[in-house]
Amino acid sequence: MTLKNLRWLASIGVATTLVSSALAEKPTVKIDGSSTVYPLTEAVAEEFQKAKQGSINVTVGISGTGGGFKKFLRKETDISDASRPILQQEFDEARRQGIKFIELPVAFDALSVVVHPDNTWVDHLTTSELRLIWAPEAQGKITNWKQVRSTFPDQPLSLFGPGSDSGTFDYFTEVIVGKPKASRGDYMASEDDNVLVQGVSKDKGALGYFGYAYYVENRNRIKLVPIDAGKGPIEPSEDTVHNGTYSPLSRPLFIYVNAESLNRPEVAEFVEFYLDRIAELAKEVGYVPLPKDAYEKAKQRLKKRETGTIFHMHSEAGVTIEQLFQGQLHN
Amino acid sequence: MENMRQAIARRRRVDLIFHVLGAICTSVGIVTIALLLGFLIVKGANRISWEFFSSYPSRFPHKSGILPALVGSGLVMFVTSLLAIPIGIAAAIFLDEYAPRNWFSSLIELNITNLAGVPSIIYGLMALGVVVYWMGLGRSIAAAGITLALLILPIVITATREALRSIPREIREAAMAQGATRWQMVRHHLLPYSLSGIATGVIIALSRAIGETAPLITIGALSFIAFLPPAPIQSQPPFLSFEWLSSPFTVLPIQVFNWVSRPQPAFHEVAAAAAVVLIVFTLLLNSTAMILRKRARSRISW
Numbered sequence: 194m195t196l197k198n199l200r201w202l203a204s205i206g207v208a209t210t211l212v213s214s215a216l217a218e219k220p221t222v223k224i225d226g227s228s229t230v231y232p233l234t235e236a237v238a239e240e241f242q243k244a245k246q247g248s249i250n251v252t253v254g255i256s257g258t259g260g261g262f263k264k265f266l267r268k269e270t271d272i273s274d275a276s277r278p279i280l281q282q283e284f285d286e287a288r289r290q291g292i293k294f295i296e297l298p299v300a301f302d303a304l305s306v307v308v309h310p311d312n313t314w315v316d317h318l319t320t321s322e323l324r325l326i327w328a329p330e331a332q333g334k335i336t337n338w339k340q341v342r343s344t345f346p347d348q349p350l351s352l353f354g355p356g357s358d359s360g361t362f363d364y365f366t367e368v369i370v371g372k373p374k375a376s377r378g379d380y381m382a383s384e385d386d387n388v389l390v391q392g393v394s395k396d397k398g399a400l401g402y403f404g405y406a407y408y409v410e411n412r413n414r415i416k417l418v419p420i421d422a423g424k425g426p427i428e429p430s431e432d433t434v435h436n437g438t439y440s441p442l443s444r445p446l447f448i449y450v451n452a453e454s455l456n457r458p459e460v461a462e463f464v465e466f467y468l469d470r471i472a473e474l475a476k477e478v479g480y481v482p483l484p485k486d487a488y489e490k491a492k493q494r495l496k497k498r499e500t501g502t503i504f505h506m507h508s509e510a511g512v513t514i515e516q517l518f519q520g521q522l523h524n
Numbered sequence: 525m526e527n528m529r530q531a532i533a534r535r536r537r538v539d540l541i542f543h544v545l546g547a548i549c550t551s552v553g554i555v556t557i558a559l560l561l562g563f564l565i566v567k568g569a570n571r572i573s574w575e576f577f578s579s580y581p582s583r584f585p586h587k588s589g590i591l592p593a594l595v596g597s598g599l600v601m602f603v604t605s606l607l608a609i610p611i612g613i614a615a616a617i618f619l620d621e622y623a624p625r626n627w628f629s630s631l632i633e634l635n636i637t638n639l640a641g642v643p644s645i646i647y648g649l650m651a652l653g654v655v656v657y658w659m660g661l662g663r664s665i666a667a668a669g670i671t672l673a674l675l676i677l678p679i680v681i682t683a684t685r686e687a688l689r690s691i692p693r694e695i696r697e698a699a700m701a702q703g704a705t706r707w708q709m710v711r712h713h714l715l716p717y718s719l720s721g722i723a724t725g726v727i728i729a730l731s732r733a734i735g736e737t738a739p740l741i742t743i744g745a746l747s748f749i750a751f752l753p754p755a756p757i758q759s760q761p762p763f764l765s766f767e768w769l770s771s772p773f774t775v776l777p778i779q780v781f782n783w784v785s786r787p788q789p790a791f792h793e794v795a796a797a798a799a800v801v802l803i804v805f806t807l808l809l810n811s812t813a814m815i816l817r818k819r820a821r822s823r824i825s826w
Contacts, residue, residue, distance in 0.1 A: 219751075221772075223772075225744075225746075228785070231747065231748075232583065232786070234748075235581070235583055235747075235748045236583040238748055238750065239580075239581075239582055239583055239748075239750060242750045242751070247750075247751060250750075250751045251748075251750070252746045252748065252749050252772050253746060253747060253748035253749075254744060254745075254746040254747055254748075255747045255782065256744075264744075269663075385784070385785050386785070386787065387784070387785065387786075387787070387792075390787075404787075406787045407787040409787070410787040410788050410789065411787070474583075477583065478583055479787060479788075
């Protein structure tokens with residue numbers, strides 16, 4: 194054997210490199226960030242490359258909202274996917290680096306609270322009942338459905354939710370418990386929402402929460418719980434998200450565009466394409482698009498290159514679509 | 525007499541118990557792998573087609589393919605082997621045949637053994653700081669190749685040293701007695717005799733590298749990439765291009781990870797199919813290693 198075989202191994206390596214087709218250096222749009230926003234950006238990137246017949250390259254990474262902003266603030270990316278608005282520290286860092294950005298809401302995600310399909314007793318939950326269940330004080334104490342509401346049966350309560358690195362977790366704890374990341378710790382946590390779906394579908398006493406897309410794909414295995422925030426029980430749907438009644442559990446998703454990158458035609462073209470096509474693509478990947486006029490406002494903001502965030506010093510909890518475009522932009 | 529029979533019977537019982545226990549333990553491993561592979565094949569088999577290998581990822585599961593991941597994995601492994609194999613073998617030869625035995629060489633040896641036990645994520649963090657930022661290679665194929673090369677270097681070194689040590693002392697002494705220099709002895713005797721052993725170690729190291737995800741995520745492998753790196757051979761002079769080294773990339777394990785976490789069950793089938801491809805690659809590499817080892821044993825006689 195010996196040298197001959199090694200040469201053979203090496204030629205496999207060479208052959209693999211030859212498979213790569215002949216492409217010269219091309220304009221590239223670099224995107225990274227939230228895994229929640231990823232399916233939206235992936236869909237747009239796919240269509241964009243098709244429309245441009247491969248003359249512009251688009252790369253999309255998944256580093257999480259925080260990880261994406263880190264790269265964005267090092268000027269490694271042109272666009273950052275974010276499932277929450279930019280944080281104060283990130284905003285300060287952008288200012289230090291002299292980075293101007295344009296904040297564009299692109300779609301809505303409705304956090305869905307779900308139970309096992311055989312759960313006949315829950316017809317809705319109020320936000321205060323959710324707080325009772327998920328607050329840090331509930332740890333080890335609220336362990337049975339009958340403790341949640343006196344009419345509920347004597348059935349052990351098992352909880353499923355995203356882990357603490359997730360933007361979904363940050364948002365849910367902020368609007369339900371009142372403080373980001375304040376949650377009981379004795380629940381089954383996973384960064385993979387499919388694990389949560391599995392868990393809820395196999396346990397009669399289960400209660401869980403995650404993004405709407407994961408409910409839609411698993412309707413036959415889990416049951417949606419309408420949420421009452423004081424105005425009667427509401428189920429998440431395109432209508433209830435648009436008219437603002439599925440509040441506070443619907444949240445906007447964003448892309449942040451580096452204003453300097455917009456001087457490059459490929460980036461400008463991509464972002465315009467994004468806002469043109471996202472309404473139709475969002476539905477395909479299981480998200481709720483913004484109303485039409487919201488996209489018009491977003492396009493206006495892009496056209497006028499209005500930089501800054503409206504979330505300076507206050508949180509996004511329960512923000513309405515109008516507010517996304519009315520607030521003062523901070524730079 | 526009676527006592528002795530009883531004692532023998534008792535020992536036989538213990539022997540039988542261990543026999544059964546050992547068989548159970550062995551089957552745990554085998555059954556797990558068989559189930560895992562079977563489950564993946566059942567789930568993903570009908571996704572595997574020519575289109576699957578030749579398409580880019582897509583938001584539609586049935587249109588999704590692994591082309592950029594396959595090319596990415598191939599190129600990264602190419603860079604990795606180009607670096608790890610020569611450096612690893614040379615280092616092993618130096619340590620075993622040239623280096624004087626003193627506290628310094630023992631220190632180096634100890635460090636190599638320890639490096640083999642460092643979790644791969646640490647290599648990723650180190651590479652992010654040193655290779656990506658300090659060396660300025662960016663989040664590129666070259667950076668990924670270097671990272672994985674460093675990761676498997678200790679394995680290559682250890683395997684090569686094992687292979688060298690299996691060669692009897694007399695061979696070395698005979699060569700030297702004929703007036704051969706150290707390099708002549710290594711070149712004409714040690715290397716040819718130990719090549720199968722070295723190749724086995726190298727392949728096992730590479731099959732570890734091909735499945736690595738953690739260090740590549742830290743240095744920034746991407747999830748969606750619908751283009752291929754620039755080809756290394758161009759139609760215009762100078763014909764050779766190394767641009768692909770600085771290209772962004774994705775690899776198979778990361779593509780699998782991405783698809784598994786999607787809500788649509790159809791994506792989970794695509795993930796299973798890609799996982800089957802990855803496992804088949806790894807098994808192929810490992811069985812090549814096994815064949816080489818077998819040949820090494822049967823070929824060499826002194």
